[in-house]
Amino acid sequence: MSSTGETNDVIDLSQSEPKYDPQPETLSGSKGNDLKPIDRLTEMPDDILSCILSFFSIRDSVKARILSRRWRYICPFMLNLDFDLHTVLGINYKARYSNGDSDMSWEDKSKFVTGVDQFLELYNGQKLDSLRICFCLGNEYAGYVDWWIRFAIIIKTKKLDLDFSASPESQSNNLYDFPCPLLPEGDSSQLKYLCLKSCNLGPTPNLVSRLISLKSLDLEHVPLNQSCADSILSSCLNHEWLRLKTSILPETLCIHGPSLHLKILIVHECYGVEKFEISSIGLTTFEYIGKVKTSLFLTFLDWKKFISGPPNTCRITRFNSLKQLELFVMVSSDFNLLSLTSLLNASPLLQKLHLLVSHQNHSYEDKI
Amino acid sequence: MSSSLEKNMLILRSSDGEEFIVPEVVAVMSKAIKNMVEDECASNTIPVPNVDANILAMVIEFCKKHDESEAEAASDLKTFDSEFVNRGQEALYDLITAANFRDVKELLDALCQNVAEMIKGKSVHHIRIQFLGYQLFEILTSNFIWNIWCDRDFD
Incomplete structure (x- = not known):
């Protein structure tokens, strides 16, 4: 197979109408019906x-x-x-781009979006459980992506997963703007799981209610400013699972409100956040990975589990019913193990402490 | 005959008149038969038109196995399925028609998957001749550029 052949291979996907007719008109016309392929499968x-x-x-x-x-x-x-490099453009493309240093070419991008477009145009299913699009697309393709999302909403997709993170350095200033206005109003929306990677999510205050039906929100490399974060976190009444990963967050992250259903909160390697204020009654797990120069203000907690990175200077009011605490501490030279006592003093019901301290190459474990 | 029939047994009559005595739990794996039983419009004998004795016996074998082996390991059932559907094209299509008409979802899925597996890895030429009833000369005389495409295998 020549390399040109491989490139040609995708055209059957990306050209709207095959130019060539598999049953030549001349044949069936001149020779009569007995030559038409009639078989059981057809x-x-x-x-x-x-x-x-x-x-x-x-x-x-x-x-x-x-x-x-x-x-x-x-x-x-x-x-x-599931649309990605492999399922849309074929396996040969994967090898070509797997080393990660070559940027996706403009031609490949347009092949990809045309391919997805055409598949969805002919798709006549009545419903969809999940739609995943994983490709390196910026806001210049918003017209296409908006149409895909509109399609997904119309056929009542439950889970939407947009992963546009192929090459971070080339598109950090050109992230796709997730179109909140496309989501249906009220809690009639069927969309329960939303996962965005390398997108912008900035609902204006009047649109933030469109996110209300979501049960799970997963944001990776999605920068949030103070007002966006506040409005998303305060209005998502049905969220049970929230993950923020490698995102730029506002200084203060407030999660409160008596009606929040949030059970699991995960914050991984996020930048910019200085202070957490969490008072969510139903929260059972809070997982935090990253540097802690932050203050934690935590009240009304009914946690079973709290996993954290190094809590150097935590000022913690109280973990009223924290039962399990797992700490993974990367020690710097001035680290003092006694600084953890404040954490323990604040947790009267603690039943299990799992402490993993790692000092450069050495690490030792300590269990109570 | 019907008077001596045990409770919860049904008689299925194939299109060529042969009768099969089948437990009701097995027979209602066909949604179509299930509906008839639930609507109580079925007497003891249920006619199964369009399905001959040969095919009906196969369908019953499949349903019986699936009914018995609910508790068994899923992998055993998978092995049975893949052996069961491993038949010639004619029998396969008869079975698909029967499964579709009688609405036996498990069987239909297993059969369709088998057809898909048969097609996978073959070139378009090959599929057309083997499955779609094309004649070789039709393919040879079709457009040259189109022929380039036809050499592509399905992944």
């Missing part, structure tokens, strides 16, 4: 052909359209659509 109803296609990869299911006229408009039943 006679099967559309539902069966769709069912067969659903066992193919996305890429193969599109390729199958060139088999014959009968197959051209058959669309697979798929409950989970």
Whole structure:
């Protein structure tokens, strides 16, 4: 197989209408009906052909359209659509870009968006469990991505996963703006899980209620300013799971309000945050990884588990019902183990402490 | 015959008149039969038109196995499925038609997956000749550029 052949291989996906007819008109016209391919598989109803296609990869299911006229408009039943480098552009592209230093070319990007566009245009399923799009796309493709999201909302997708993080340095100032206005109003929305990587999420105050039906929100490399963070965190009444990862956060992160359903809060390697104010009744796990030069103001807690990085200068009011505490401490030279006592004093119901201290290459464990 | 029939047994009559005595739990794996039983419009004997004795026996074998082995390991059932569907194209399509018409979802999925596996890894030429009833000369005389595409294998 030549390399040009491999590039050609994607065209069946990215060209809207195959130029070539698999059943030459001249043949069927001149020789009569007896030469038409009539066979058992072609006679099967559309539902069966769709069912067969659903066992193919996305890429193969599109390729199958060139088999014959009968197959051209058959669309697979798929409950989970997963578009990425591999499923849309094929395996050869993966090898080409796996070393990570070469940027995605403009041609490949446009092949990708056209491919996804065409798949969704012909998709006639009635519902979708999840839609995942993983590719390096910035805000210049917002027109396409908005359309995909609109499509996902219309067919009541439960989980939406947008991962646009392929090359961080080239697009940090051109992140895709997640279109909150596209989400349906009120809590009728079927969208329960939203995962954004390398996007902007900045709902204006009148739109923030559109996020209300979400159960789980996962933000990675999504910068949040104070007003956005406040409005998202205070209005997402149904959130049970929230993760913030490698994002730029505002100085103060407030999570409070009696009606919050938040059970699990995970903050990984986020920058800029100086102070947490958490008073959420239902919270069972708070996992924090990163430097702590922060103050923690925590009240009304009913936690089972608290996992944290080094708590150097924590000022903690009280962990009223903290039962399990896991600490992983990277020790600097001036670290004093006694600084942890304030943490222990504040946790009267603590039943299990798991402390892992690592000092350069050495580490020792301590369990109570 | 029907008077001596045990409780919870049904008689299925194939299109060519052969009768099979089947436990009701097995028969209702077909949604179509289930609906008939629930609506109580089924007497003891349920006609299964469009499905001949040969195919009906296979479908019943499949349903019986799936009914018995609910507790068994899923991997055993998978092995059974893959052996069960490993048949010639004709029988396969008859089974698909029967499973579709009688609405037996597990069987239909196993069969469709098998057809998909048969197609995977083959070139478009190959699929057209083997599965879609194309004649070799039709493919050879079709557009040259199109032929370049047809050499591509399915992944």
